Amino acid sequence: MTDSSADAGDVLQDVFCGLPEAIRSFDQRRPLGTWLRAVTARAALKRLRSQRRRREISIDSISEELVNGESPEITVLDAIRLERAVLSLPEELRTVVVLKDMEGYSHKEIGELLHLSRVTSEGRLYRARKLLRAKLLER
Known part of the structure; x- marks a missing residue:
C-alpha cells in the first residue's frame, strides 16, 4: 500500500508501537490475523494521508512472481506500466x-477501513479500473 519499503517499515513500527492501544478493539471471536491486517491497513492509510506527497515508483513493489517469471503472460515491463498507472490514480481510487x-x-x-459504504467502495473500484484501462490502452 505504501509503495516504499522504507514507508512499509515505518508502518510496521507504528503498528507495533500502537498495539497496546489497538488491542482494545480486538474481538476474540474473530481471527487474530484478520484483525492485525486491518490494524496494519489503517496504519498504512494514516501514513499515506499524512504524507500527501508525490510517490516514487519502486521496483520493490513488483511481485516476486513477476520478477521470477512465474507468470509468463505478464512481463516485468507490463508490471512496471501497471504500477505506474496505479500510482497515477487519485489516492481515494x-x-x-x-x-x-x-x-x-x-x-x-474496505468500507469499514475507509469509513465508506460498500456501494461507494464498489463505485470507486469501478472508476479506478476504468481509468486504469484507459491509461494502459494509451500506450
Whole structure:
C-alpha cells in the first residue's frame, strides 16, 4: 500500500508501537490475523494521508512472481506500466484498488477501513479500473 519499503517499515513500527492501544478493539471471536491486517491497513492509510506527497515508483513493489517469471503472460515491463498507472490514480481510487485487487479485502471490509459504504467502495473500484484501462490502452 505504501509503495516504499522504507514507508512499509515505518508502518510496521507504528503498528507495533500502537498495539497496546489497538488491542482494545480486538474481538476474540474473530481471527487474530484478520484483525492485525486491518490494524496494519489503517496504519498504512494514516501514513499515506499524512504524507500527501508525490510517490516514487519502486521496483520493490513488483511481485516476486513477476520478477521470477512465474507468470509468463505478464512481463516485468507490463508490471512496471501497471504500477505506474496505479500510482497515477487519485489516492481515494488507488487505495480501493490496492485493498481490493492486491490485498483481497471485500468491499464491506474496505468500507469499514475507509469509513465508506460498500456501494461507494464498489463505485470507486469501478472508476479506478476504468481509468486504469484507459491509461494502459494509451500506450
